[in-house]
Amino acid sequence: MNQKLKAGSVDLEAAFIDWIKKNAYNPSEAIDLFMDRSDYVRNAVDSVVEHARKKITDRTRQHLLRLSEDSVFTAQFPVVYACKNLDDKDMRYTLSLTIGEDEAQWVGKVWADGEYLGEVQGSGSGPKANYIELARMHIEAHIRCAGEFKPRLRKV
8 A cells, every 4th residue: 555645644644734724625625625636645646556546545535534524633724714706706715813802803815726815904893893704704805806816915
């Protein structure tokens, strides 16, 4: 068996973690994409004899599925939100929120397909504001703006 794709392989799990973080997918949604698009998997599969490839990739998928169902594993990744832009293109973003006494600041990192597009930064205030919803509305409104996505950085 190819050691790179062996279930439980530290290298496999590290490659999966790196790929998820780079491409912003929830772990369970990332498995098929990782198996299809990852250079790590592609190189590992190419080094396996032809007749064993399907069996090895099936076992690898099963291992990654079990891993993605482990709450300790998934806790290391931010929630990935999905929305569409005005051209009906699927977009994804993560949200980092810093909450102060009466305000919050956020950074949304935006991806489309396998490409990182940039950040949308913002802030809001209010004594009873739902900052996560406020930040999501702001980020999604920016994603839905006409034309190509342009990062929006907060002016200091």
